[in-house]
Amino acid sequence: MTHAEDILARVGQIPPLPGTVVKLVNVLNDPDSTVNDIVETVKYDQAVTSQMLRLCNSAFFGLSREVHSLNDAMRYLGTVKVLQMVMAVHSNALLAREQAGYGLEPGVLWRHSVAVALAASAFAERINLKNVSLAFTAGLLHDIGKVVLNQYVADAFTEIVQRVTTNRISFSEAEQQVLGFSHEEIGAMVAEKWQLPESIIHCIRYSHEPDRLSPPDGLVDTVYLADCICMLLGVGLGTDGLCYRAEESVMKRHGLNEIDLEIIGAQMMTELKRVEQIFADTSKTSIQAHSVVR
Amino acid sequence: MDLVVDIADVQVTDNPRVDLVTYSLGSCIGVAIWDPEAHVGGMLHYMLPESSLSPEKAKANAAMFADTGIPRLFRSAYELGAVKQRIIVKVAGGSSLLDDNGTFNIGKRNYIILRKIFWKNGILIDSEHVGGALSRTLRLSVATGRVTIKNRNREIEL
Numbered sequence A: 001m002t003h004a005e006d007i008l009a010r011v012g013q014i015p016p017l018p019g020t021v022v023k024l025v026n027v028l029n030d031p032d033s034t035v036n037d038i039v040e041t042v043k044y045d046q047a048v049t050s051q052m053l054r055l056c057n058s059a060f061f062g063l064s065r066e067v068h069s070l071n072d073a074m075r076y077l078g079t080v081k082v083l084q085m086v087m088a089v090h091s092n093a094l095l096a097r098e099q100a101g102y103g104l105e106p107g108v109l110w111r112h113s114v115a116v117a118l119a120a121s122a123f124a125e126r127i128n129l130k131n132v133s134l135a136f137t138a139g140l141l142h143d144i145g146k147v148v149l150n151q152y153v154a155d156a157f158t159e160i161v162q163r164v165t166t167n168r169i170s171f172s173e174a175e176q177q178v179l180g181f182s183h184e185e186i187g188a189m190v191a192e193k194w195q196l197p198e199s200i201i202h203c204i205r206y207s208h209e210p211d212r213l214s215p216p217d218g219l220v221d222t223v224y225l226a227d228c229i230c231m232l233l234g235v236g237l238g239t240d241g242l243c244y245r246a247e248e249s250v251m252k253r254h255g256l257n258e259i260d261l262e263i264i265g266a267q268m269m270t271e272l273k274r275v276e277q278i279f280a281d282t283s284k285t286s287i288q289a290h291s292v293v294r
Numbered sequence B: 001m002d003l004v005v006d007i008a009d010v011q012v013t014d015n016p017r018v019d020l021v022t023y024s025l026g027s028c029i030g031v032a033i034w035d036p037e038a039h040v041g042g043m044l045h046y047m048l049p050e051s052s053l054s055p056e057k058a059k060a061n062a063a064m065f066a067d068t069g070i071p072r073l074f075r076s077a078y079e080l081g082a083v084k085q086r087i088i089v090k091v092a093g094g095s096s097l098l099d100d101n102g103t104f105n106i107g108k109r110n111y112i113i114l115r116k117i118f119w120k121n122g123i124l125i126d127s128e129h130v131g132g133a134l135s136r137t138l139r140l141s142v143a144t145g146r147v148t149i150k151n152r153n154r155e156i157e158l
Helices: A003-013 A019-029 A035-042 A046-056 A070-077 A079-095 A108-126 A132-141 A145-155 A157-167 A171-179 A183-193 A198-205 A218-232 A248-253 A258-282 B055-060 B066-079 B106-120
Strands: B002-004 B009-013 B019-025 B029-035 B040-046 B088-093 B127-130 B136-141 B147-151 B154-157
Touching (some): A003 A145, A003 A171, A019 A035, A019 A079, A019 A198, A046 A070, A070 A079, A079 A132, A108 A218, A108 A258, A132 A198, A145 A157, A157 A171, A183 A198, A198 A218, B009 B019, B019 B029, B029 B136, B040 B136, B088 B106, B088 B136
Parallel strands (some): B002 B019, B088 B127
Antiparallel strands (some): B009 B040, B019 B136, B029 B040, B136 B147
């Protein structure tokens, strides 16, 4: 088996996405869907519902009364928040493991993915996209290819880094040259296998090069910008560092400037700390365990 | 014993058993300060240059911005007995993407404001490791004042 065949076989072996997530993504992608459709989709997922209720009843929200149902949760926290929590819970299982090839310790890829999801939602709102929740989901899944490519990157790491530093190319371009695929391409294949909507597949495939998509797409741009700001602010950086290309055209396309980026960055960081706090409140292990000493 | 300085966080200590450490500095800047006589060490990891972006967020967390975080770092160190004239300052971070047009120049802006604030206050940088497209880990030993930078398993002393 060649290297490339081996990688493709690995894509074929990736476990299916939980049914709830697939349905939810399709509901979100359908412009005619309603809040009821969303409740209907989620309420049959026992595991998520019970975890959701635990999260809603965590000390962080400080609700004056206990939340007993998904409908209650939607009423008190709002549909968007509940949806985000459902997706965050599910993606944790997919993304929480260590990705040593990229120098990402346990929990770090998930943290980065949640950060990109939050920032992508903020950019989607800023440029008036209708579907903010879809931007959240696309952001959450944009690096899924790293889970597949991890071991291959680990094995070829020295060669990849050498190409990055001597040829001044991006980490993805070096992956492509050395392994035959970039993590975006592999991620898009995974999303295709999962039968996710084309809009999300595009967000993953063009997450580092949005200008390759013609005509350009607002949703793809939000994920690209979200990833840029999260990399710049160092949220979940791995050994690939910031070795990706900045594309000026994306900012111009949406009339954005440096300050817009910084505002969204600051907002994302505040929300990320909130999400981490909620998850830390409900599980013994904090996402980033800190030992506090003085 | 490691005391982790998170993103948008500041920590100061006189506990000689502590290493102050901050991970994954991208365009953010890490400032490590140490007073060799008082054996006080401090570290700031700020995200953005100016608090005017969001005075409300700066009030909730001074360490988010350079212009509120740097004064907080130094004042907290003075409270533990550090003296300005003795403090050794080392700086790391300010990275950017592969960016020929300066599209996202947060790293550069973060560095420029640091220089400006230090210049106004007569503070000299002892050594620094800034720029590029690197992710850096910054570590300060409070016992010895030794500062290191780590990037892709390569560690150098600053």
